[in-house]
Amino acid sequence: MSSAKEDIQYLIELVRKDLMIKEKKNILYLNPLKIKEIVEKILVLEEALNEKDELLKKMEKEERHLNSIIEEDSDKIQKKKTEENSIKTNAAYQAWEHEIQYLASKVEMHEERMFGVLEEIDKGKKELSLFSDDVEVRKEKLMLEKSELEKDVENSKKRLDIIEDEKLRILPHLSEKIRKEYQKILNAKGDTAIANLSGDVCQGCFSRMPPQKAHEVRRNNKIITCEFCGRILVYYPEKEKIENHE
Ligand SMILES: [Zn+2]
Known part of the structure; x- marks a missing residue:
């Protein structure tokens, strides 16, 4: 069974795919x-x-x-x-x-x-x-x-x-629990169940998180959801290119 830390790494992969999908769409x-x-x-x-x-x-x-x-x-x-x-x-x-x-x-x-x-x-x-x-x-x-x-x-x-x-x-x-939660949020949101945190701002709904919460999200070792849009918050540096164009 995956730990929260591992789950988050997969969630990061997922949200990046979601962003690529959004870009392509x-x-x-x-x-x-x-x-x-x-x-x-x-x-x-x-x-x-x-x-x-x-x-x-x-x-x-x-x-x-x-x-x-x-x-x-x-x-x-x-x-x-x-x-x-x-x-x-x-x-x-x-x-x-x-x-x-x-x-x-x-x-x-x-x-x-x-x-x-x-x-x-x-x-x-x-x-x-x-x-x-x-x-x-x-x-x-x-x-x-x-x-x-x-x-x-x-x-x-x-x-x-x-x-x-x-x-x-x-x-x-x-992990099964996270997968189910992910699916539930995805069904409710339609586009993506996960959001990156940029600064203190949720990139799913662009609401600002309290600094303590943002700090915790950036540690990427605990499943934390955005209190405004309900998406799972993760952190990865955005500067990296989302996708290499072919
Ligand atoms: Zn949000």
Whole structure:
């Protein structure tokens, strides 16, 4: 039968496994949320890029449209000019002249508009190219982050199974009385039945223990429970790394 001192050493192993489990479960909870956020960020970038691209296409369409009107009106002017010799009356001549002036002013107006559109297209193309490069870089970074998080999830799942199994293998080492108490507290608490004491503070419920009690806990040779949360108090230095990441 184990002594209280031995029990406590196993309890320390158990609580450390519990902390590792908590850490892994935290990863399994948080990483999918982070991954979702990244997917949304990528979507926003792609949409912004798409929007700029659509805008450019719209301006290019306007360019084609203006080109065709200008061409059409220019053709009309050319055609009108060939009619000059067949004009019989002054009135007809004036009408003819007006018509040409009107068409010429339309061409001029559209050409001016075209000038602005071409400038916009030029600017738009430069912007799109810069933005597209920027989006690529940002997307690549986000994809990398995402794959790291996914890898972390996979590893955590595997580790979780292993740690749970290791925990099960520690349990038989506890004395029967402590094992039963441990199980009872665990059933009541859900997460862990044991808490480390950091300074004078129970790490299960973060309540401060009286100094004398804390002193006794640190000796690790007597089963003492936290008067606030009911967990078995143990002591081990926290500075040691909980787990080596694989
Ligand atoms: Zn407590």
